[in-house]
Every structure is written in structure tokens, then in C-alpha cells.
Amino acid sequence: MTSANVIEVEEPEVKETIACCDVRLPAGLLGFEQMKNYLLIAKPAEAPFRWLQVKGNPSLAFVVIEPFLFLPDYQPDIPAADVDFLGLSSPADAAVYAIVTVAGPHRATVNLKGPVVINRNTGLAKQVVIANAAKYSVQQPLPVNDSAA
Amino acid sequence: MLILSRKSGESIVIDGRIHVKVVRVEGEVVKIGIEAPSEVPVHRQEVYAEIQRSNQQALTRQSVELPKLPLAGPAKPQGEPAKSL
Numbered sequence: 765m766t767s768a769n770v771i772e773v774e775e776p777e778v779k780e781t782i783a784c785c786d787v788r789l790p791a792g793l794l795g796f797e798q799m800k801n802y803l804l805i806a807k808p809a810e811a812p813f814r815w816l817q818v819k820g821n822p823s824l825a826f827v828v829i830e831p832f833l834f835l836p837d838y839q840p841d842i843p844a845a846d847v848d849f850l851g852l853s854s855p856a857d858a859a860v861y862a863i864v865t866v867a868g869p870h871r872a873t874v875n876l877k878g879p880v881v882i883n884r885n886t887g888l889a890k891q892v893v894i895a896n897a898a899k900y901s902v903q904q905p906l907p908v909n910d911s912a913a
Numbered sequence: 914m915l916i917l918s919r920k921s922g923e924s925i926v927i928d929g930r931i932h933v934k935v936v937r938v939e940g941e942v943v944k945i946g947i948e949a950p951s952e953v954p955v956h957r958q959e960v961y962a963e964i965q966r967s968n969q970q971a972l973t974r975q976s977v978e979l980p981k982l983p984l985a986g987p988a989k990p991q992g993e994p995a996k997s998l
Contacts, residue, residue: 793968794961794964794965794968795964795965795966795968795969796968796972810979812982813979823974823975824972824973824974825972825973826968826971826972826973827971827973827977827979834982843952843953843954844951844952845952845953845954846954863967863968863971864971865967865970865971866971866973866977866978866979866980868980869978869979869980869981870980871980872979872980875964875967875968875971877960877963877964878960878964878967878968891964891968893954893956893960893961893964895954897956897960902963902964902966902967903967906980906982907982907983908980908981908982908983909980909981909982909983
């Protein structure tokens with residue numbers, strides 16, 4: 765009896781486990797050059813969104829998402845200089861996140877011209893202006909459920 | 914800022930490898946041709962301004978209600994390597 769109760773109480777906590785990684789942006793984000801250290805935070809309840817939170821200042825954060833989840837054809841052309849800077853030796857080394865602008869519970873856009881590219885192995889990151897930026901929007905609407913579900 | 918006068922058809926060379934040529938002048942519009950090694954990113958200045966503005970709009974100062982996506986759920990993207998980034 766007691767052990768069953770313990771399991772019921774613990775399960776929600778396990779689901780809410782927050783995964784967190786250090787991300788270093790030596791150049792900052794465009795317009796936020798002075799903020800260089802971030803945490804990439806994944807809360808299961810908010811998947812597939814994640815938070816790029818300024819380290820030491822939890823009240824400053826950006827919502828990010830992997831653009832390939834809703835745009836499988838997205839092909840960001842990362843300039844060779846950025847590939848070198850990030851120390852990427854294969855595409856699998858790179859985690860690509862688009863910054864989300866949340867305009868309300870039913871409207872959000874993503875920036876596909878300037879994704880944040882993170883080296884999965886080192887946490888070194890940069891907001892990359894992709895070489896084929898002209899093909900993409902800084903305000904690509906996210907396909908959201910428009911009814912209050 | 915270095916300011917140079919150029920006529921249509923004349924060029925500027927930067928660092929011995931980047932060629933900027935005034936191709937044509939039509940009223941207020943100047944057509945510029947740029948030849949640069951593939952590792953040198955070339956963008957209109959507006960792209961940087963656009964991304965900067967987008968970042969400023971995206972900055973979240975407090976917890977917000979995130980939209981529900983049709984694809985929502987703790988779905989793992991396929992082929993994700995072991996690291997959780």
C-alpha cells in the first residue's frame with residue numbers, strides 16, 4: 765500500500781525533470797552582445813519548446829524550438845567561417861534552434877534567418893546569419909492550434 | 914570611414930580577395946557586384962537589423978503561456994544523438 769502511494773507521488777516529479785545544458789555564445793545574440801552565457805532548459809510539459817535563459821538572470825529568456833520539427837525542408841546554409849568557429853566536424857554535431865516570438869497563446873513566429881547553432885559536444889554556440897537567409901523569414905508563423913484546447 | 918569615389922564599372926578590392934564593383938548607377942539605385950570567397954558571408958545590412966529587432970521582440974521577461982502545437986508532445990526528433998542538447 766505504502767509503496768504504491770510513493771510511486772504515484774513520485775511519477776509526476778519524474779516527468780517534470782528539467783534537462784539543462786550550459787550554452788556559451790561568445791558573440792552574444794544580435795542586439796544582446798553583452799549576454800554571453802545561457803542555459804538551454806527543456807521542461808517536458810513545454811516540449812517541443814525549450815528556453816534559452818540568461819545564466820544568472822532567469823527573468824531574461826528566449827523561447828526556442830528545433831525548426832525541423834515543423835519545417836522538415838528547412839536547410840540553413842551555415843557559412844564555413846561559422847562552422848570553423850563552432851568547431852563542427854559533422855552536421856550531427858550541430859543542434860539548430862530557431863528563436864520564437866510568442867505573441868499570445870495562439871500566435872507565435874520563428875526566426876529562420878538567424879538560428880542559434882550549438883555544438884552539441886562543447887556547448888559553444890552562435891547566432892548564425894545563414895548564407896541563404898534571403899530564402900527564409902524572421903517571422904515565420906508557427907503552426908499553432910488556434911482553438912483553446 | 915573610408916570614402917572613395919567610383920564610377921560605373923570601377924571596383925574596390927578588400928584584403929586582396931574581395932572585389933566590390935559598381936555595376937550600374939540608375940538614379941538613386943546603385944547596383945553593386947561582389948566577388949568574395951565562399952567563406953565570406955555577404956548580406957544586406959537589413960538582415961542584421963531584422964534579426965536584431967526579432968531578438969528584441971522575442972526576449973521574454975516573465976513566464977508566458979506557450980502555444981500548443983499540432984505536433985506537440987514530448988516527441989523526440991529522429992536521429993538525435995545521445996547528448997541532450
